[in-house]
Amino acid sequence: MAPLVLLQSSDWHVGSPLTGRGLGLTEEFRSKRREEVDAAPERLLAVSREVRPDVVLLPGDLWDAENVPPTLFRRLVEVFDALAPVPVFIAPGNHDFAGPGGFFDEAFLAALGLPSWPGNVTVFRTSAWETRSVPGRDDATVTGRAFLSPLLDAGRPLDPPPARPPAPFALLMLHGSLESYRGPDAPSGAKRTAPFSREELAGAGFSWAALGHHHGFEVVERPDGSAAGAYSGSPTGRGLDETGPRTS
Numbered sequence: 436m437a438p439l440v441l442l443q444s445s446d447w448h449v450g451s452p453l454t455g456r457g458l459g460l461t462e463e464f465r466s467k468r469r470e471e472v473d474a475a476p477e478r479l480l481a482v483s484r485e486v487r488p489d490v491v492l493l494p495g496d497l498w499d500a501e502n503v504p505p506t507l508f509r510r511l512v513e514v515f516d517a518l519a520p521v522p523v524f525i526a527p528g529n530h531d532f533a534g535p536g537g538f539f540d541e542a543f544l545a546a547l548g549l550p551s552w553p554g555n556v557t558v559f560r561t562s563a564w565e566t567r568s569v570p571g572r573d574d575a576t577v578t579g580r581a582f583l584s585p586l587l588d589a590g591r592p593l594d595p596p597p598a599r600p601p602a603p604f605a606l607l608m609l610h611g612s613l614e615s616y617r618g619p620d621a622p623s624g625a626k627r628t629a630p631f632s633r634e635e636l637a638g639a640g641f642s643w644a645a646l647g648h649h650h651g652f653e654v655v656e657r658p659d660g661s662a663a664g665a666y667s668g669s670p671t672g673r674g675l676d677e678t679g680p681r682t683s
């Protein structure tokens with residue numbers, strides 16, 4: 436069986452205003468930090484050219500809000516286009532939700548004169564689980580879902596879990612709160628959405644789960660110590676709760 440090379444990233448939050456309390460950045464600092472946050476797509480492209488993945492998995496929160504500047508969306512699309520023919524899968528999160536009138540809505544893009552999503556990109560657009568095959572790899576599938584609004588989702592996405600497809604590489608993309616996550620943005624209060632436990636994730640039986648929503652790198656282990664999946668974390672710190680090393 437040929438190995439499958441994955442490239443996973445999420446929680447870029449491009450377009451973040453960086454005006455949060457406690458930061459007190461000068462305008463010069465703020466614009467420099469915004470440049471770093473907004474360059475996440477280009478960094479993904481650079482990494483992709485290095486590792487030559489079979490598939491790119493992006494489990495949500497690529498932009499910070501639906502009113503981020505359309506120029507940032509254009510940058511994103513140009514990068515995804517440049518990634519072709521590598522297939523890219525996106526599972527929209529609670530910030531880049533796939534509701535009508537947003538950047539995942541083709542009619543909205545046409546009305547604004549913005550480019551459509553490139554053909555190598557697959558976006559999950561329903562809140563129900565869906566499974567797609569990975570182009571160029573008949574031994575791999577991706578199962579994902581979308582947030583359709585920024586509202587907190589109290590439902591448990593893995594109770595019951597989606598059916599595990601029979602493919603040797605059955606990948607899962609999930610945007611939500613691992614209850615045992617211990618990072619500085621641990622799932623409490625407003626951060627807790629689409630909650631799930633380590634046991635639920637391991638029990639779902641997928642080969643790998645690409646997790647999004649929390650901003651620290653964290654691997655989720657099965658009872659036997661093997662990795663069931665991970666949060667890549669956000670590539671750029673945007674506040675005092677996102678200090679320390681970044682993973683992409």
Ligand SMILES: [Mn+2]
Pocket residue numbers: 495496528529530610647648649
């Ligand atoms: Mn999120």
